[in-house]
Amino acid sequence: MASACTSGDTPRISTEVADTTSTPIAVAATGQAERDPDDDLLEDDLLDDDLFDEALDAEPVVAWKERSFKGNSDYAITDVDGIEVIDASTDGQASVLYKRQQINLLNTDSISWRWKVDAVYDNTLERTRGGDDFPARVYVVYQAGLSPLNTLTINYVWSSSEPVGASWLNPYTDRARMVVLQSGAARAGEWVAETRNVVDDFKQYFNRDVSELSGYAVMIDGDNTGSSGRSAFSHLQFE
Numbered sequence: 001m002a003s004a005c006t007s008g009d010t011p012r013i014s015t016e017v018a019d020t021t022s023t024p025i026a027v028a029a030t031g032q033a034e035r036d037p038d039d040d041l042l043e044d045d046l047l048d049d050d051l052f053d054e055a056l057d058a059e060p061v062v063a064w065k066e067r068s069f070k071g072n073s074d075y076a077i078t079d080v081d082g083i084e085v086i087d088a089s090t091d092g093q094a095s096v097l098y099k100r101q102q103i104n105l106l107n108t109d110s111i112s113w114r115w116k117v118d119a120v121y122d123n124t125l126e127r128t129r130g131g132d133d134f135p136a137r138v139y140v141v142y143q144a145g146l147s148p149l150n151t152l153t154i155n156y157v158w159s160s161s162e163p164v165g166a167s168w169l170n171p172y173t174d175r176a177r178m179v180v181l182q183s184g185a186a187r188a189g190e191w192v193a194e195t196r197n198v199v200d201d202f203k204q205y206f207n208r209d210v211s212e213l214s215g216y217a218v219m220i221d222g223d224n225t226g227s228s229g230r231s232a233f234s235h236l237q238f239e
Contacts, residue, residue, distance in 0.1 A: 062101045069094040070223040080234075088136070088220040089230040098139070098217035105199050105211050108238035112195040113138055118230040120160035120185050121222070126178075127162070129171045133224045134158060136182075136231040139217040140198050142210045151175060151214075152206050156196060158182040158231070167205065177205040191234070 064086075066075060071093030077086050086097065117135040125131025136158040144150035152175050159166070159180040166183075170176035179201070181194055202210045218233045 062099050064097050064099055067096050067098065069096070069221070071095070073220050073222075083234055084236070085232060085234040086218055087230075087232050088218065089228075090220045090222040091228045092222050092226045094133075094219075094221035094223035096139075096217050096219040096221075098215055100215045101213075103213040103216070103238050105213065109199045110195055110197045110239050111138075111140060111216070111237070112193070112239055113236040114191045114193050114234045115158065115182075116191045116232045117158050117182075117188050119188050120158070121225060121227040121229060123160045123225050123227065125225075126157075126159060127168050127171060130224055132171055133222050133227050135160065135220055135227075135229040136233070137217075137219040137221075138194075138233070138236070139215075139219065140201075140213055141215040141217070142202060142208070142212075143214040149175075152202070152208065153177070154179060154198075154201055154205060156181050156194065160184070179205070193235075195239075 064075075064077065066072070072095045073088060073090040073093050075086060075088050075095075075097045077084060079085075088097070115136050115138070120135055121133060123131050123133060126134070134155075134157045138156045140154050140156075142152045144152075155170070155176060155178045157178055157180055159182070162180045162183060164180055164183045166180045168178050170178055181196075182192060198213065199210060202208045216236075218236070220229060220231050222228055
């Protein structure tokens with residue numbers, strides 16, 4: 001496992017295409033969506049084979065894909081000493097960066113990552129449709145069948161106002177659960193490490209026994225509240 005970043009060891013992120021280790025995410029708007037990003041991701045992206053890599057062979061190299069909901073958040077990926085770092089920002093836009101990848105939870109039941117926000121939003125309405133914006137999210141996605149009605153997601157969020165440990169159903173769909181891991185600006189500007197047992201969380205929040213995931217994602221959005229923000233993600237892995 002690569003060495004971890006600390007709050008004093010902030011990765012530098014380049015948005016210039018210098019070589020294959022520093023690749024900005026291609027931005028291609030697909031139109032605005034009236035529904036929440038969670039709902040569109042559930043119903044469209046995770047079931048649309050055209051948006052994913054053609055095969056899920058042994059040890060596949062799965063590329064990140066971007067989906068626009070209202071304009072495009074800005075995502076850039078770079079390699080810092082062998083560690084993939086995703087830099088994210090929004091100025092009132094909403095798009096998600098995701099991977100379609102089968103994760104066997106019998107072997108790796110937990111996800112871990114590090115994330116950082118520059119600041120939080122002036123937003124006390126995160127449980128409502130009008131306030132459903134977060135400076136940082138990490139999704140995990142479970143799909144039991146071909147129907148989108150059998151797809152469930154957990155959104156681990158850095159909240160601007162809700163307390164750590166709070167959780168609620170997404171205001172647009174009861175198939176997505178929001179779970180607050182960090183709250184407020186007390187740790188803004190600091191790399192914070194997280195680990196979640198995905199199997200336990202799906203059991204707790206959906207009373208569902210899961211053995212594999214079908215995808216995961218990171219996101220920053222500000223479209224509902226007109227918010228601007230910056231965040232970053234690194235060391236995202238299953239273990």
